[in-house]
Amino acid sequence: xxxxxxxxxxxxxxxxxxxxxxxxxxxxxxxxxxxxxxxxxxxxxxxxxxxxxxxxxxxxxxxxxxxxxxxxxxxxxxxxxxxxxxxxxxxxxxxxxxxxxxxxxxxxxxxxxxxxxxxxxxxxxxxxxxxxxxxxxxxxxxxxxxxxxxxxxxxxxxxxxxxxxxxxxxxxxxxxxxxxxxxxxxxxxxxxxxxxxxxxxxxxxxxxxxxxxxxxxxxxxxxxxxxxxxxxxxxxxxxxxxxxxxxxxxxxxxxxxxxxxxxxxxxxxxxxxxxxxxxxxxxxxxxxxxxxxxxxxxxxxxxxxxxxxxxxxxxxxxxxxxxxxxxxxxxxxxxxxxxxxxxxxxxxxxxxxxxxxxxxxxxx
Amino acid sequence: xxxxxxxxxxxxxxxxxxxxxxxxxxxxxxxxxxxxxxxxxxxxxxxxxxxxxxxxxxxxxxxxxxxxxxxxxxxxxxxxxxxxxxxxxxxx
Numbered sequence: 447x448x449x450x451x452x453x454x455x456x457x458x459x460x461x462x463x464x465x466x467x468x469x470x471x472x473x474x475x476x477x478x479x480x481x482x483x484x485x486x487x488x489x490x491x492x493x494x495x496x497x498x499x500x501x502x503x504x505x506x507x508x509x510x511x512x513x514x515x516x517x518x519x520x521x522x523x524x525x526x527x528x529x530x531x532x533x534x535x536x537x538x539x540x541x542x543x544x545x546x547x548x549x550x551x552x553x554x555x556x557x558x559x560x561x562x563x564x565x566x567x568x569x570x571x572x573x574x575x576x577x578x579x580x581x582x583x584x585x586x587x588x589x590x591x592x593x594x595x596x597x598x599x600x601x602x603x604x605x606x607x608x609x610x611x612x613x614x615x616x617x618x619x620x621x622x623x624x625x626x627x628x629x630x631x632x633x634x635x636x637x638x639x640x641x642x643x644x645x646x647x648x649x650x651x652x653x654x655x656x657x658x659x660x661x662x663x664x665x666x667x668x669x670x671x672x673x674x675x676x677x678x679x680x681x682x683x684x685x686x687x688x689x690x691x692x693x694x695x696x697x698x699x700x701x702x703x704x705x706x707x708x709x710x711x712x713x714x715x716x717x718x719x720x721x722x723x724x725x726x727x728x729x730x731x732x733x734x735x736x737x738x739x740x741x742x743x744x745x746x747x748x749x750x751x752x753x754x755x756x757x758x759x760x761x762x763x764x765x766x767x768x769x770x771x772x773x774x775x776x777x778x779x780x781x782x783x784x785x786x787x788x789x790x791x792x793x794x795x796x797x798x799x800x801x802x803x804x805x806x807x808x809x810x
Numbered sequence: 811x812x813x814x815x816x817x818x819x820x821x822x823x824x825x826x827x828x829x830x831x832x833x834x835x836x837x838x839x840x841x842x843x844x845x846x847x848x849x850x851x852x853x854x855x856x857x858x859x860x861x862x863x864x865x866x867x868x869x870x871x872x873x874x875x876x877x878x879x880x881x882x883x884x885x886x887x888x889x890x891x892x893x894x895x896x897x898x899x900x901x902x
Contacts, residue, residue, distance in 0.1 A: 760872045
């Protein structure tokens with residue numbers, strides 16, 4: 447019995463083979479005009495995964511046109527995000543799913559009845575959790591497939607990926623400049639002080655974000671709850687995003703210590719984290735700017751931030767560089783302390799295409 | 811590669827990742843900031859730039875330049891690459 451998946455990182459997407467996995471038989475061998483009947487047990491699993499915030503995709507070696515018509519049959523329509531149906535190797539299809547969803551390759555599971563295809567993906571992409579259909583039921587009970595908590599955002603994740611696909615398709619067919627496109631999206635970013643209601647989502651962001659997570663530190667719910675409650679000492683901001691394609695929910699948060707060791711007029715951003723889905727739209731910069739504005743309003747002369755250097759979070763280091771932070775120290779555990787002067791250099795403005803909403807309570 | 815030819819390649823890579831006309835970026839002075847009001851790189855386009863730089867110059871700025879100081883201006887990036895890329899050694 448396999449046990450390797452017991453220690454696998456959390457799965458965010460399951461990539462399914464079609465022929466002899468999702469249904470019995472081979473679609474192209476069916477009589478013209480008839481579609482294969484999807485295996486109801488697999489459909490149940492897909493529905494259960496979606497409830498846990500795990501989306502499904504497809505990697506099938508078939509004629510792309512056939513794939514399109516198969517995936518539009520009523521029992522399957524809308525169930526898959528970023529499906530890949532083509533003649534290319536499955537490892538390439540799986541890699542493309544990760545790229546299109548902008549998630550790490552190790553957050554994918556791949557299910558295929560063919561030992562050859564499983565071996566090809568396992569060889570080319572060793573970080574992917576590769577399973578046969580027979581191995582799947584046991585794997586589903588493992589930690590990798592069981593998020594500790596399922597937030598509203600998580601159970602709507604498939605919808606959000608679909609909105610994201612729609613956005614991407616609109617971007618590809620958009621004739622004007624990228625700035626014009628971003629303006630046409632009508633993005634609204636609402637940044638507010640977190641409440642008790644945000645606890646689950648903040649916990650989840652701390653677990654799931656990597657590329658845009660400054661320290662990668664994990665927090666217990668208790669630690670986060672006390673940070674949200676202690677308004678005197680702490681500032682916890684959450685950012686929610688909507689655009690004309692949909693509601694993405696809470697996509698980022700910042701934990702700020704207003705009384706860190708050291709001078710009284712310097713705050714410390716102990717954690718800044720954002721969902722990687724929002725990259726490339728000025729949103730990380732907007733969240734950090736909001737923190738800097740709060741610090742300025744409280745007469746701080748500088749904002750400090752902690753971050754760590756790891757193989758995945760280069761985007762957040764670039765964000766700190768973008769916003770003018772300078773490294774001023776490093777502790778024995780490798781955590782870097784950076785600072786941004788708030789008095790001399792002006793803050794970069796919010797991007798012009800982004801409507802930033804700051805309800806009054808966020809400032810209190 | 812000379813410092814000037816490195817700076818020219820840096821400008822070409824910037825034009826490519828920012829989807830700006832090459833002629834526009836060619837005219838910018840060395841002192842132009844890469845982030846903020848200058849060329850407005852962000853975390854995503856910055857990542858693309860570093861990937862392109864690594865491919866072309868063999869320099870892994872992300873692991874060698876902790877503070878990403880080389881990414882201040884066009885000139886600092888060209889200067890950093892002139893001092894660190896393999897081609898600068900072979901041309902000596």
